Amino acid sequence: MAVLEIRNLCKSFGGIVVADQIDLDLKAHGVLGLIGPNGAGKTSLFNLICGVVPPDAGSITLDGLSMEGQPIHERARLGLARTWQTLRLFPSLSVIDNLMLGPRDYSADRLIDVFLRPTYIAQREREARQRAEYILERTGLIAIKDSPVMDITYGQQKLVGVARALMNEARCLLLDEPMAGVEGQTYALIQKVVRDLAESGVAICVVEHNVAFIKDLCDEGVFMFAGKVLARGSVDQLIADPHLTELYFGT
Amino acid sequence: MDYLYSILILIGLFIILASSFDLVIGHCGLISIAHPIFYAIGAYVSAMLAKHNIMPIPLAMLSGGVVAFVASALVAVPALRVSGDYLLIASIGFQLGLIELAKHIHEIGGAGGLTNIPSFLIRDYGRESYVVLVLVLAGLTVLFIKWLTQGPYGRMMAAMRDDELAFSMLGRNAIWVKVSVFGIGSGIAGIAGGLYAHYFRFLEPDQFGLLQSSAVLTMVVVGGLRTAWGPVIGALVLQLMPQMITFFNLPPSVLGPLQGLIFTGLVLVFMFKRPQGLLAAPVIWTGKAPEKRGA
Numbered sequence: 001m002a003v004l005e006i007r008n009l010c011k012s013f014g015g016i017v018v019a020d021q022i023d024l025d026l027k028a029h030g031v032l033g034l035i036g037p038n039g040a041g042k043t044s045l046f047n048l049i050c051g052v053v054p055p056d057a058g059s060i061t062l063d064g065l066s067m068e069g070q071p072i073h074e075r076a077r078l079g080l081a082r083t084w085q086t087l088r089l090f091p092s093l094s095v096i097d098n099l100m101l102g103p104r105d106y107s108a109d110r111l112i113d114v115f116l117r118p119t120y121i122a123q124r125e126r127e128a129r130q131r132a133e134y135i136l137e138r139t140g141l142i143a144i145k146d147s148p149v150m151d152i153t154y155g156q157q158k159l160v161g162v163a164r165a166l167m168n169e170a171r172c173l174l175l176d177e178p179m180a181g182v183e184g185q186t187y188a189l190i191q192k193v194v195r196d197l198a199e200s201g202v203a204i205c206v207v208e209h210n211v212a213f214i215k216d217l218c219d220e221g222v223f224m225f226a227g228k229v230l231a232r233g234s235v236d237q238l239i240a241d242p243h244l245t246e247l248y249f250g251t
Numbered sequence: 252m253d254y255l256y257s258i259l260i261l262i263g264l265f266i267i268l269a270s271s272f273d274l275v276i277g278h279c280g281l282i283s284i285a286h287p288i289f290y291a292i293g294a295y296v297s298a299m300l301a302k303h304n305i306m307p308i309p310l311a312m313l314s315g316g317v318v319a320f321v322a323s324a325l326v327a328v329p330a331l332r333v334s335g336d337y338l339l340i341a342s343i344g345f346q347l348g349l350i351e352l353a354k355h356i357h358e359i360g361g362a363g364g365l366t367n368i369p370s371f372l373i374r375d376y377g378r379e380s381y382v383v384l385v386l387v388l389a390g391l392t393v394l395f396i397k398w399l400t401q402g403p404y405g406r407m408m409a410a411m412r413d414d415e416l417a418f419s420m421l422g423r424n425a426i427w428v429k430v431s432v433f434g435i436g437s438g439i440a441g442i443a444g445g446l447y448a449h450y451f452r453f454l455e456p457d458q459f460g461l462l463q464s465s466a467v468l469t470m471v472v473v474g475g476l477r478t479a480w481g482p483v484i485g486a487l488v489l490q491l492m493p494q495m496i497t498f499f500n501l502p503p504s505v506l507g508p509l510q511g512l513i514f515t516g517l518v519l520v521f522m523f524k525r526p527q528g529l530l531a532a533p534v535i536w537t538g539k540a541p542e543k544r545g546a
Binding site: 050052071072073076077081082084088089090091092093094097098100101102103104105106107108109111114121125148164167168 | 399402403404406407409410412413414416417418419420421422423424425431534535536537538
């Protein structure tokens with residue numbers, strides 16, 4: 001069974017259709033690449049899945065649970081995590097504190113616990129810190145864990161964005177252009193982290209313009225154009241299709 | 252001597268007001284200037300409960316805080332569901348509307364004011380005891396807010412101020428955090444209101460208007476947003492300054508507007524020349540020292 005199931009998803013802003021009867025399944029252990037030219041509706045699809053914008057029609061289920069009408073934070077607590085094209089890190093927090101806010105159940109989510117259950121809070125904070133340090137270790141960020149996120153390199157910031165999303169222990173992870181502007185060691189690191197996650201059973205969806213990365217990483221690709229899913233298949237197949245290439249690069 | 256005690260008590264009360272307001276506007280980033288109306292609610296509720304012998308005064312003061320807490324949540328929930336900006340409008344509307352309403356309720360003294368509010372402590376233990384009570388509670392408020400904002404809840408507020416969408420995507424409920432913090436800040440102001448009522452024993456609706464809003468805002472901005480001691484310094488400076496003006500023997504018709512001018516003028520000067528206030532908050536949220544965190 002698919003982890004994330006999208007059925008007949010429709011959304012338009014005025015006359016601009018960003019999602020046109022989209023059906024899409026994200027399966028556990030799979031990395032699906034979303035390919036398409038700018039304006040095809042890739043990021044809009046992410047925003048619809050996360051509840052940033054409500055759909056006009058259609059349904060989205062996570063592990064069989066409908067997410068209809070659920071606010072963003074409830075979806076995250078069901079096991080949905082994402083990264084952002086523009087990173088959206090918290091500039092007034094250090095690297096590790098950015099991660100510390102990421103668990104599905106944050107220590108201080110219930111204010112009453114802050115006042116009445118100090119040992120519970122301390123326990124949850126310890127667990128979160130351990131997990132954050134483990135993830136920072138894996139992503140090669142442990143040495144800069146106490147640095148403000150504005151003081152580190154762009155590549156490192158990209159990694160922090162991914163690392164923060166990992167704190168959720170998500171069932172489904174959406175990565176919005178994780179490789180844009182990243183090269184060398186960081187590129188390899190992100191690739192390895194994503195691959196390991198997929199192996200551990202997470203359903204992953206990647207929006208990426210870098211076709212090489214999509215080829216390296218994704219088992220399957222989906223080609224989107226004008227809010228429609230035009231084709232689904234192996235990445236090589238999609239790249240080889242002259243019709244899709246023409247849509248992608250224009251004529 | 253009584254004059255000195257009154258000033259000390261006002262300083263203590265404004266430390267409580269400014270600190271709790273800093274929690275709302277500084278730490279949580281909620282734009283509202285209607286803090287004094289929750290101070291007023293606490294004052295009136297406590298005064299009425301005690302005046303009609305419904306409960307002992309300490310309990311009445313606490314009830315005033317609870318009512319202010321509930322009232323603020325009722326204002327915040329609908330406003331924040333739409334957007335944070337509406338809170339400013341909703342809260343000012345609530346403040347001015349309630350003041351007008353209070354002027355027309357005969358049972359709470361109307362525009363002329365509520366008189367003969369029972370006093371607390373003073374008769375048995377002297378005015379000094381009340382000064383001590385207020386200053387101790389002011390100190391506790393400062394420490395409480397420092398504790399809250401340096402813990403995991405403070406980390407949440409810092410992140411939410413930075414980027415609400417990313418914050419929500421991590422599974423954190425931004426609206427709930429805002430309503431809670433607005434409620435706590437307003438509840439503390441409500442308790443301060445009770446403390447005011449049972450010492451000065453006279454309340455009138457107009458004293459909780461925009462002039463007082465600007466006074467509290469000035470204290471926080473001048474002292475330094477998001478610092479534990481900034482609101483304390485702000486309250487001291489801005490409580491003492493108007494007292495000094497009174498020594499010039501100006502007519503009341505000049506004195507009132509002059510105070511307003513000083514408050515708003517100071518906010519403007521500080522916004523342009525030293526936006527961080529007298530004490531600057533650290534740019535990065537650090538919470539407690541890491542070694543103390545796990546304890």
